[in-house]
Amino acid sequence: MHLTLAITGASGALLAQQMLLALEADDRVTRVHFAASENALRVLAEELGLSGRNDLIEKLLGAKPAKTIQLSDADVGASIASGSHPSDGMIILPCSMGTLAAIAHGLANSLIARAADVTLKERRPLLLCVRETPFNRIHLRNMTLAAEAGATIFPVIPAFYNHPLHTTEMARQFVCRVLAHVGLPQPGAYLWKAEE
Numbered sequence: 001m002h003l004t005l006a007i008t009g010a011s012g013a014l015l016a017q018q019m020l021l022a023l024e025a026d027d028r029v030t031r032v033h034f035a036a037s038e039n040a041l042r043v044l045a046e047e048l049g050l051s052g053r054n055d056l057i058e059k060l061l062g063a064k065p066a067k068t069i070q071l072s073d074a075d076v077g078a079s080i081a082s083g084s085h086p087s088d089g090m091i092i093l094p095c096s097m098g099t100l101a102a103i104a105h106g107l108a109n110s111l112i113a114r115a116a117d118v119t120l121k122e123r124r125p126l127l128l129c130v131r132e133t134p135f136n137r138i139h140l141r142n143m144t145l146a147a148e149a150g151a152t153i154f155p156v157i158p159a160f161y162n163h164p165l166h167t168t169e170m171a172r173q174f175v176c177r178v179l180a181h182v183g184l185p186q187p188g189a190y191l192w193k194a195e196e
């Protein structure tokens with residue numbers, strides 16, 4: 001699988017980090033294109049204490065990436081900006097209300113918004129892991145617009161029924177749900193078994 005992972009300026013840097021770790025560890029994934037918005041960097045600094053764009057993937061993984069390539073969000077001419085570039089889908093985690101609005105209205109004014117636009121026009125899976133609370137009517141309308149265009153709205157809502165003991169476990173379980181949705185069920189994911 002070739003996947004695109006984008007992170008934007010919503011809360012949830014830990015989720016993005018866990019997603020990157022899971023994609024790097026998954027042998028079914030051969031290439032990950034990664035882009036972070038300018039505002040994502042601000043949140044990464046606030047929430048994970050990571051600063052700067054240089055070697056961002058390495059900082060998030062704690063090791064050199066084997067398959068993840070970082071692209072600039074300003075580079076609207078990067079590979080993933082074209083539908084001719086092979087891709088099996090795109091995940092935006094976390095997805096801010098600003099990026100949701102840009103996608104819902106087809107602005108394509110950054111690499112992330114353009115790649116999402118391309119993903120929709122090529123009818124490939126686009127998962128928008130939106131995060132805001134509460135939602136205003138604009139957010140709700142934009143989610144409907146994006147869903148009508150083919151995106152999956154996959155809000156950052158953690159599960160509690162697996163009794164997570166810490167935030168990393170909670171984040172990891174959320175990431176497992178997202179990856180299962182794109183056909184990549186993860187080892188160690190909690191699966192609900194009502195009979196037990």
Ligand SMILES: Cc1cc2nc3c(=O)[nH]c(=O)nc-3n(C[C@H](O)[C@H](O)[C@H](O)COP(=O)(O)O)c2cc1C
Nearest residue numbers: 008009010011037039040046096097098099131132
């Ligand atoms: C620490 C921090 C947390 C934020 N959390 C959210 C959030 O959860 N959801 C959201 O929509 N915006 C959030 N924002 C605001 C966005 O970063 C802001 O709207 C930005 O313009 C989004 O730009 P982007 O979509 O290009 O990343 C947050 C900003 C900061 C600094």
